[in-house]
Amino acid sequence: xKHLLATDGLEPALAxxxxxxxxxxxxxxxxxxxxxxxxxxGRTVITLFYENSTRTRVSFEIAGKWMSADVINVSxxxxxxxxxxSLRDTALTLAAxxxxxxxxxxxxxxxxxxxxxxxxxxxxxxxxxxxGMHEHPTQALLDAATLRERLGTLDGRRVAIVGDVLHSxxxxxxxxxxxxxxxxxxxxxxxxxxxxxVEALPVTVSHELDxxxxxxxxxxxxxxxxxxxxxxxxxxxxxxxxxYGLSEQRLKMLPEHAVVLHPGPMLRGxxxxxxVADAPSSAITEQVRNGVHVRMAVLYHLLAGEDEK
Amino acid sequence: xASRPRxxxxxxxxRELLSSGDVARTIAxxxxxxxxxxxxxxxxxxxxxxxxxPTRGTPLAxxxxxxxxxxxxxxxxxxALDITLYRDDLRRRPPRPLASTQLPVTGIDDRVxxxxxxxxxxxxxxxxxxxxLRDHGRPRSVQLAVLVDRGHREFPIRADxxxxxxxxxxxxxxxxxxxxxxxxxxxxxxGKGESV
Numbered sequence: 001x002k003h004l005l006a007t008d009g010l011e012p013a014l015a016x017x018x019x020x021x022x023x024x025x026x027x028x029x030x031x032x033x034x035x036x037x038x039x040x041x042g043r044t045v046i047t048l049f050y051e052n053s054t055r056t057r058v059s060f061e062i063a064g065k066w067m068s069a070d071v072i073n074v075s076x077x078x079x080x081x082x083x084x085x086s087l088r089d090t091a092l093t094l095a096a097x098x099x100x101x102x103x104x105x106x107x108x109x110x111x112x113x114x115x116x117x118x119x120x121x122x123x124x125x126x127x128x129x130x131x132g133m134h135e136h137p138t139q140a141l142l143d144a145a146t147l148r149e150r151l152g153t154l155d156g157r158r159v160a161i162v163g164d165v166l167h168s169x170x171x172x173x174x175x176x177x178x179x180x181x182x183x184x185x186x187x188x189x190x191x192x193x194x195x196x197x198v199e200a201l202p203v204t205v206s207h208e209l210d211x212x213x214x215x216x217x218x219x220x221x222x223x224x225x226x227x228x229x230x231x232x233x234x235x236x237x238x239x240x241x242x243x244y245g246l247s248e249q250r251l252k253m254l255p256e257h258a259v260v261l262h263p264g265p266m267l268r269g270x271x272x273x274x275x276v277a278d279a280p281s282s283a284i285t286e287q288v289r290n291g292v293h294v295r296m297a298v299l300y301h302l303l304a305g306e307d308e309k
Numbered sequence: 310x311a312s313r314p315r316x317x318x319x320x321x322x323x324r325e326l327l328s329s330g331d332v333a334r335t336i337a338x339x340x341x342x343x344x345x346x347x348x349x350x351x352x353x354x355x356x357x358x359x360x361x362x363p364t365r366g367t368p369l370a371x372x373x374x375x376x377x378x379x380x381x382x383x384x385x386x387x388x389a390l391d392i393t394l395y396r397d398d399l400r401r402r403p404p405r406p407l408a409s410t411q412l413p414v415t416g417i418d419d420r421v422x423x424x425x426x427x428x429x430x431x432x433x434x435x436x437x438x439x440x441x442l443r444d445h446g447r448p449r450s451v452q453l454a455v456l457v458d459r460g461h462r463e464f465p466i467r468a469d470x471x472x473x474x475x476x477x478x479x480x481x482x483x484x485x486x487x488x489x490x491x492x493x494x495x496x497x498x499x500g501k502g503e504s505v
Contacts, residue, residue, distance in 0.1 A: 001405075017406060020406060020407075021406065021407055024391070024408070024409055024410075025407070027409060027411075028394075028407075028409075032444060032445050033444065033445060033446055034443075034444040035446070036444070037394045037395070038394070038395060038440065039394040039395070039399065128420065151362045205342075282413075283312065300394075300404060301404045304399045304400070304404050305399070305400070305402065305403045305404040305434035
């Protein structure tokens with residue numbers, strides 16, 4: 001693996017290898033005295049974030065540090081980006097300064113792909129930590145890890161992805177990864193929040209949450225991304241919540257074994273009721289915990305191997 | 310398994326150094342040595358912990374422990390210690406899958422830990438294992454048991470228990486086969502190089 005830019009086109013065997021590595025890392029780190037592995041000693045990882053983030057940035061930073069890499073965080077507001085430096089120049093600067101891996105979050109779809117093109121020659125690996133409305137592959141990997149842990153396998157399992165699919169890179173990455181790993185995906189959203197071209201995706205579509213709940217093994221609630229909404233996508237927050245929010249009553253409609261996921265940040269009371277977020281079937285904190293191990297596994301597969309060229 | 314004269318060449322240039330019976334006898338002898346060296350007995354206090362290094366060290370550790378239990382009447386705890394993340398040659402090869410690490414619930418603090426591996430060669434695996442152990446706790450002492458010592462050490466490391474010493478050339482390969490992984494027990498020598 002040279003870069004991790006998208007789950008669309010990611011080989012299922014490679015995805016499974018990363019998930020297996022993450023499982024082993026989780027097991028080996030459990031209850032040990034020193035939570036630090038020497039594996040990436042001397043490697044430099046830079047996180048380059050053009051958008052706000054808590055869990056993703058922290059998770060990557062912890063992952064890198066637990067593997068003994070040197071991790072440096074660059075945010076757009078505190079760097080020369082605010083002076084008008086282009087993405088390309090910023091990237092080349094980071095590579096020239098010695099980055100072995102750049103982890104990028106950017107509001108523009110396709111930014112990670114461009115970055116990888118510029119940094120290929122320098123041999124710097126690029127990880128997409130979310131680019132606009134395109135993809136967020138490590139989130140999908142940690143969701144898959146959490147579902148594998150709770151359900152045993154993804155093969156033949158049915159997962160509902162509910163809410164603002166249109167603006168969600170998490171949804172897009174999950175659709176590709178979960179189906180590649182053998183799961184069925186059903187998108188549940190109002191017509192205004194479904195992406196154009198949804199017919200071409202390997203999913204079924206529904207507008208009725210109540211009709212889908214009894215038949216799924218997991219439900220993934222998406223945040224309503226008000227910051228990306230310019231115009232009316234639904235009449236009111238209250239109406240959205242009534243139609244597509246996961247309430248306590250709806251939780252009871254799920255099968256006993258079903259898992260509730262949310263990529264965070266959650267809007268309690270909007271897409272998910274507070275009591276549901278804290279219910280035993282909710283795996284939301286496990287998702288965060290698994291996120292560290294999955295990102296360690298990604299860094300391992302990108303950086304621990306043979307030096308290119 | 311069909312019996313074959315010891316050392317007979319096989320079609321693919323493979324020579325058997327130990328048969329399945331030899332492997333069983335060798336492990337039994339190593340079990341006696343462990344009992345003697347660690348003064349194991351019914352009234353001994355903390356038992357040594359046997360940690361196998363995956364892949365083939367793990368079943369070897371289990372078998373060694375089973376023989377020790379048979380001869381001394383006490384079963385030492387066993388586990389597995391994967392050293393992949395501690396290797397010093399990670400950058401020279403494609404990423405490898407990790408094997409599982411499982412320490413006995415007793416932990417390893419203040420215990421005698423016996424690392425068990427199939428072949429002792431450069432000593433790099435053992436060095437990595439010592440680093441890995443340090444992150445899991447502080448054993449009272451660490452010993453090393455290997456089924457085959459083939460020489461060519463690159464570190465000041467030696468084994469406390471050796472099943473068989475096999476002088477080899479670097480061009481040769483020594484493979485320990487165990488039925489849990491390979492379907493049969495044997496130690497074979499493969500590859501060209503001068504005969505030994």
